[in-house]
Amino acid sequence: MRDVLRGIRAEHPQPVKRAEALQLQALEACITGLQGQATSPVAAECLRACRDQALILLGFWRAFRSDDLCQLRVEHITVQPGASLEIFLASGKTDRDHQGRTVVVPALKRLCPVTAYQAWLAASGLKQGPVFRAIDRWGHLGAEGLNANSVSRLLRMAFARNGLDGEGYSGHSLRRGFATWANRNEWGAKALMDYVGWQDVQSAMRYIDTTAPFGDWRR
Template sequence: MHSIDTYINAATRENTRRSYRSAIEHFEVEWGGFLPATADSIARYLADYAANLAVNTLRQRLAAISQWHIEQGFPDPTKSPMVKKVIKGIQSVHPPQITQAKPLALGHLEQIDEWLDGQIVNALSRGDQPALLRARRDRAIVLLGFWRGFRSDELSRLEVQHIVLTPGQGMTLFLPHTKTLHQGTTFKAPALNRLCPLQAYEAWRDAAKLTNGPVFQGINRWGQLSGRTINPTSYIPLLRGLFEAAGVADAALYSSHSLRRGFATWASTSGWDLKTLMDYVGWKDMRSAMRYIEGADPFAHHRINAELATHAAHNKTLEVLL
């Protein structure tokens, strides 16, 4: 029985299990609901929080309640017509405002890397090992996260023993599972003449004396590594603090997704076709890919003006010919 439980637990990511536990606790403790639940109680629960919680949050709560009933062998009340109508009505009355993290531009990546280089030089001159470790770690996070298009979830699951370096060419990174896939996936990142993720990773690994385990770990004030991976949610304050210290304007508008969106935007404006970009990042759904791409001309200002100029020139040519 123990082996069965092990495989069942492995089928669900820890982050998902944690969020489901939190959702069940919210329903039972904070709202005062009872499990197993009725369709009527779930509908009232949704209505009570409709104005305060995002529709996606409510859907996540429904998924957790649904999963609880299925696992316990009870009928699933979240699939009732009443609950479906309530959630549809909430979405109509309280339409979600789609917000996206600001993509990190290549110029800002260069600015951050230059600032981190200065931090490394200063730490070496002072013999400040904790500051040196943080600067080398943060540089590896930013460069690898950008050029590989990694989410914070993927950065948090990188392990040293699953990374192979090929000097002068690139690095191979194996993840036992990703956000959407449970089978192992291999990613590749290039060695570059500048802003190189391979060199940044290697410098961090050697400075921290890492031989196995999580790549990106917490560091205390004495320069000791935590031995535990940085939690995915901790990347947002880490990166915002880093960007602000490096002088990037509006640092609060960035998140861990800014690295992924920044790379996707850079690749798109550099001429990568959508299929090549999707294959590189690992997107299976075209709509998912398009949400990350921020064009260099978001208002179509340059494109439309250029087409108008071409049209005017064409008409002038016709007038001359006539």
């Protein structure tokens, strides 16, 4: 079957469909809107804004996959206020030994994932269990974690609630957005691969938008 599919791809090559990378300017516009909604007296609106801020900023700055975000658990995250989050990730896509791994998310001067996570814990009152959950119209939290397939919809809705166009985004937009940002900020390939957890260069290049250095010749 693999040989047949490989033959079909060779006979009918198609460009790989990729999620649109979330750019920093668009990220900042969305988060600014969510920060305003987080002060709403309506419980559901406030909680949804706090949750979405934490989900989007963690997903972007740690280049998480949707399933990584949905598997996060409160008891597996250690907060160092003003410094970092230390997160244990359960077995993932590339973890063949099923040992899990621990990653660190740094605190930042702006668009800070640590501050957003702390705000979500304070608003939700969560002490254990899944970090990211469904929220009903009355502001009640679900008992189970979000489904990975819902991350794309939540991201687009977060943009739509703030009058922004997010139709081209999916859960992978967070991962691609960070990779593109890191590449433009001169991260080396090895540093980027180590941080994100890619095992080979080809995997990394699928997520990076490169710009050839034409300098002053570019229109």
